[in-house]
Amino acid sequence: MSRGKWLALLCLVPFAVFFIVFQIAPLVWVLIHSVQSEESGWGLANFIKIFNSKFYLQAIQHSLEISFWSSLFGIVIAVLGSYSLRKVDSRLRNFVNAFANMTSNFSGVPLAFAFIILLGFNGSITIMLKQAGIIQDFNLYSKTGLIILYTYFQIPLGVLLLYPAFDALREDWRESASLLGANSWQFWRHIGLPVLTPALLGTFVILLANALGAYATVYALTTGNFNVLPIRIAAMVSGDISLDPNMASALAVILVGLMTLVTLVHQWLLKRSYHVAR
Amino acid sequence: MSRVESTSASVYHRSVVWLLFLILLLPLLGTLVYSIASSWSATILPSGFTFKWYSQLWSDPRFLAAFGQSLLVCVAALVLSVILILPLLFVVHYHFPKLDALMNILILLPFAVPPVVSSVGLLQLYGSGPLQMVGTPWILIGCYFTVALPFMYRAITNNLQAINLRDLMDSAQLLGASTWQAAFLVVLPNLRKGLMVALLLSFSFLFGEFVFANILVGTRYETLQVFLNNMRNSSGHFTSALVISYFLFVLVLTWVATFLNKDKSQ
Numbered sequence: 001m002s003r004g005k006w007l008a009l010l011c012l013v014p015f016a017v018f019f020i021v022f023q024i025a026p027l028v029w030v031l032i033h034s035v036q037s038e039e040s041g042w043g044l045a046n047f048i049k050i051f052n053s054k055f056y057l058q059a060i061q062h063s064l065e066i067s068f069w070s071s072l073f074g075i076v077i078a079v080l081g082s083y084s085l086r087k088v089d090s091r092l093r094n095f096v097n098a099f100a101n102m103t104s105n106f107s108g109v110p111l112a113f114a115f116i117i118l119l120g121f122n123g124s125i126t127i128m129l130k131q132a133g134i135i136q137d138f139n140l141y142s143k144t145g146l147i148i149l150y151t152y153f154q155i156p157l158g159v160l161l162l163y164p165a166f167d168a169l170r171e172d173w174r175e176s177a178s179l180l181g182a183n184s185w186q187f188w189r190h191i192g193l194p195v196l197t198p199a200l201l202g203t204f205v206i207l208l209a210n211a212l213g214a215y216a217t218v219y220a221l222t223t224g225n226f227n228v229l230p231i232r233i234a235a236m237v238s239g240d241i242s243l244d245p246n247m248a249s250a251l252a253v254i255l256v257g258l259m260t261l262v263t264l265v266h267q268w269l270l271k272r273s274y275h276v277a278r
Numbered sequence: 279m280s281r282v283e284s285t286s287a288s289v290y291h292r293s294v295v296w297l298l299f300l301i302l303l304l305p306l307l308g309t310l311v312y313s314i315a316s317s318w319s320a321t322i323l324p325s326g327f328t329f330k331w332y333s334q335l336w337s338d339p340r341f342l343a344a345f346g347q348s349l350l351v352c353v354a355a356l357v358l359s360v361i362l363i364l365p366l367l368f369v370v371h372y373h374f375p376k377l378d379a380l381m382n383i384l385i386l387l388p389f390a391v392p393p394v395v396s397s398v399g400l401l402q403l404y405g406s407g408p409l410q411m412v413g414t415p416w417i418l419i420g421c422y423f424t425v426a427l428p429f430m431y432r433a434i435t436n437n438l439q440a441i442n443l444r445d446l447m448d449s450a451q452l453l454g455a456s457t458w459q460a461a462f463l464v465v466l467p468n469l470r471k472g473l474m475v476a477l478l479l480s481f482s483f484l485f486g487e488f489v490f491a492n493i494l495v496g497t498r499y500e501t502l503q504v505f506l507n508n509m510r511n512s513s514g515h516f517t518s519a520l521v522i523s524y525f526l527f528v529l530v531l532t533w534v535a536t537f538l539n540k541d542k543s544q
Binding site: 004005008009011012014015018019021022023024025026027028029030033077080081083084085087088092093096098099100101102103105106107108109110111113114115116117118122123124125127128131152155156159209212213215216219220223230233234237238245248249252255256259260263267 | 287288290291292294295298299301302303304305306308309312318319321322323358361362363365366368369372373374384386387388389390391392393394395396397398399400401402403409420421423424427457482483486488489492493503506507510514517518521524525528529532533536
């Protein structure tokens with residue numbers, strides 16, 4: 001290799017150092033310590049404990065349920081929204097698109113506080129719906145409440161990811177289909193949906209990952225009292241009681257496992273959607 | 279399609295878009311009204327309006343300190359990211375294009391490993407010992423570099439591909455520039471606008487980061503989000519004023535970024 005190339009490689013060293021210190025090393029620490037425990041040394045003791053504990057299983061189940069439903073509701077709203085966005089005049093479209101972009105930054109602690117104002121026990125929407133007799137009571141700090149909250153922060157992300165996907169759906173296909181006698185339902189069933197499927201699934205898994213890893217919103221809303229995976233993990237390394245970094249690592253490995261699965265599926269779908277777009 | 283059908287379709291699409299806008303607007307609007315309400319409890323609408331919560335917020339030294347510290351951490355993290363990522367991109371694309379595939383896998387890591395997982399390892403590794411950083415802004419700056427990395431890498435890669443790095447470098451060198459001169463005086467100015475947009479957008483999401491800030495540092499170097507969370511027991515009007523001030527600040531940044539972006543495409 002020439003001297004220039006060696007110098008070039010040298011330029012990569014600072015990046016590598018920082019990346020290792022702040023990204024790789026913590027992950028490796030977690031992987032190693034997930035198979036260690038105070039009592040029994042090396043082994044799968046932590047994982048066995050997790051899968052035999054109702055409490056930890058409940059955290060995993062809550063995480064999966066909230067992620068699944070919020071991603072599903074989020075993507076349905078995003079699909080309807082971004083399809084209609086393409087059909088309205090450009091002024092309204094650009095305005096709402098820009099607004100959706102901006103609200104994608106409105107998540108975490110500020111979002112939780114905004115929802116407490118609107119949907120908390122004394123929230124104005126809660127009171128309005130109660131006075132109208134539509135609901136008896138609403139608890140934002142429950143699973144249903146969290147699904148609504150999560151859905152809200154999934155919508156802007158969904159629109160952001162799906163809006164370009166509708167490019168693949170060419171307007172003349174619709175016209176050709178209707179010339180050949182297809183009705184609206186047949187068009188979507190046989191042309192629209194199959195073309196969009198990779199993009200839809202890809203967006204869905206990104207939303208899943210987004211919800212699975214979310215910590216700030218649920219922490220701010222329930223001060224860490226709602227049992228989901230990220231809350232359990234954080235409580236065992238930074239809580240006041242029962243610190244157990246090894247157990248936290250094991251739970252973290254489960255979370256990373258779920259996220260990796262989701263990321264791999266997404267990469268695979270990304271490759272497929274490229275073919276369809278051609 | 280007949281005319282009647284297309285008008286009804288257009289009414290449908292318009293109402294869906296407005297509904298989407300309303301859904302997205304509602305929490306912000308609620309917070310905005312709450313932040314200028316003198317009191318509002320157990321009723322649908324507030325009883326009066328005032329700006330006292332904003333004046334109280336903007337004269338609170340703890341808030342101003344948190345705001346300044348957030349700015350400092352985010353700007354420092356972005357400066358660090360630029361220093362680390364620009365040479366990396368340049369070297370990868372000019373000298374070792376094959377490394378790009380590896381980099382595309384590496385930059386997935388910040389996505390696949392949520393901050394709460396990294397925090398477990400970070401707390402144990404840098405809580406004591408030679409690299410003791412927990413509780414200081416330094417660890418946040420390092421972590422924020424990893425948060426910004428995937429986005430910055432992709433954004434600048436797109437830009438590099440658009441300007442034809444190799445041709446640009448070759449012509450500069452043909453005209454007598456050294457590699458360094460070509461990189462700094464020819465390539466860098468061409469990347470300026472794309473870099474600005476990437477930096478503004480990264481800033482807006484780093485500014486809202488809470489997980490690392492709360493778990494690794496907390497009140498020892500309070501950032502805006504941690505301050506907001508710690509104010510949970512104070513008046514809701516006060517926290518609303520804080521939320522709106524924060525959002526307006528981010529709004530201006532994203533607006534400038536969109537504006538720059540549009541300018542570029544014309």
